[in-house]
Amino acid sequence: xxxxxxxxxxxxxxxxxxxxxxxxxxxxxxxxxxxxxxxxxxxxxxxxxxxxxxxxxxxxxxxxxxxxxxxxxxxxxxxxxxxxxxxxxxxxxxxxxxxxxxxxxxxxxxxxxxxxxxxxxxxxxxxxxxxxxxxxxxxxxxxxxxxxxxxxxxxxxxxxxxxxxxxxxxxxxxxxxxxxxxxxxxxxxxxxxxxxxxxxxxxxxxxxxxxxxxxxxxxxxxxxxxxxxxxxxxxxxxxxxxxxxxxxxxx
Numbered sequence: 001x002x003x004x005x006x007x008x009x010x011x012x013x014x015x016x017x018x019x020x021x022x023x024x025x026x027x028x029x030x031x032x033x034x035x036x037x038x039x040x041x042x043x044x045x046x047x048x049x050x051x052x053x054x055x056x057x058x059x060x061x062x063x064x065x066x067x068x069x070x071x072x073x074x075x076x077x078x079x080x081x082x083x084x085x086x087x088x089x090x091x092x093x094x095x096x097x098x099x100x101x102x103x104x105x106x107x108x109x110x111x112x113x114x115x116x117x118x119x120x121x122x123x124x125x126x127x128x129x130x131x132x133x134x135x136x137x138x139x140x141x142x143x144x145x146x147x148x149x150x151x152x153x154x155x156x157x158x159x160x161x162x163x164x165x166x167x168x169x170x171x172x173x174x175x176x177x178x179x180x181x182x183x184x185x186x187x188x189x190x191x192x193x194x195x196x197x198x199x200x201x202x203x204x205x206x207x208x209x210x211x212x213x214x215x216x217x218x219x220x221x222x223x224x225x226x227x228x229x230x231x232x233x234x235x236x237x238x239x240x241x242x243x244x245x246x247x248x249x250x251x
Contacts, residue, residue: 002199006207006228013227020110026103027223033096034222038215041088086167087142088213092222093174094135096212100226104178107230116184130177130187138170168205169194175208175229176236183242193236204232 017023145166148158173194180190194201208228211221236242 002197003203005200006203006205009204009228009232010207010211010224013224013231016107016227016231017223020107023103023106023227024223026106027100027226030096030099030103030226031219031222033099034092034212034218035215037091037095038088038213038218041085041091042215045085085213086162086209087139087146089167089171089209090135090138090142092212093131093138093171096222097174098131100222101178103223103226104230105182107227108179108182108234111230111234113179113182113230113234115182130181130190131174133187134170134174134177138166141166141170164206165202167209168202169198170205171208171212172201172205172229172232175204175225176233177229179230179233179237183237193240197236197239200232204228 142162145158145162148154151158173190176194177190180193185193208225211225211228212218214221
C-alpha cells in the first residue's frame with residue numbers, strides 16, 4: 001500500500017488540522033508566500049516558455065516538417081513544461097518552508113514529539129546547512145534533468161525521473177527535516193530513514209508536490225503538506241523504535 005500512503009496521510013493530516021484549528025494561523029504567511037511563488041512561476045512559463053525552448057533546442061523548431069516532427073515538438077514542450085512545474089516545490093522549499101517552522105513544531109508537540117537539546121549555535125548552523133544543501137542539490141538535479149529532456153529517447157525518461165522520484169523524495173525530505181532537526185539527527189541518518197521506506201517517501205512527496213504547486217489551492221493545502229511531513233516523520237520514528245514508548249502516540 002506504499003503507493004497510496006501519501007493520500008492516506010493527506011486525509012489524516014486534514015483531520016488533524018480540523019481537530020486543531022488553532023494551528024492554522026501559523027500557516028497563513030507561508031501559504032501566501034507559496035501562492036505568490038507558484039503564480040510567478042506559471043507566469044514565467046506562459047510568457048517565456050516557447051522562447052526558452054526555441055533558444056535551447058533550435059534543431060527541434062527549425063527545418064522540421066511532417067506529423068512526426070510536429071508530434072515530437074509537442075511532446076518535448078509538454079515534458080519540459082511539466083519539468084518546470086516540478087521545479088516550483090524547490091522554490092517553495094527555499095522561501096516558504098523556513099516560515100513553516102512554528103507550525104511543524106506545534107504539530108510535533110501535539111503528536112508527542114520530544115526535542116533533543118543542542119547548542120543554539122550548532123543547531124542553527126546544522127539546520128541552515130541541511131536546508132541549503134537540499135535545495136541546491138535538488139535544483140541542480142532538476143535542471144540537469146531539464147536539459148536531458150532535449151536528448152532523444154532520454155528526453156522521454158527524464159520527466160518521469162523528475163516527477164516520480166527526484167522532486168517527491170527531496171520534498172518529503174525537507175518536509176520531515178523540521179522534526180529530524182528537533183531530534184538532532186545527522187544528515188546521513190535522515191537520508192537513510194527516508195530511503196529505507198522509499199515507496200512511502202515518494203508517495204508522500206508526490207501528494208505534497210501537488211499541495212504546494214497548484215496556485216490558490218495551495219493556500220489551503222500547504223498547511224496539510226507541513227502536517228503530512230511531521231506525521232510521516234513520527235511514523236518513521238515509531239517504525240524504527242527511535243523514541244521511548246511513553247512518547248509514542250497513535251497517528
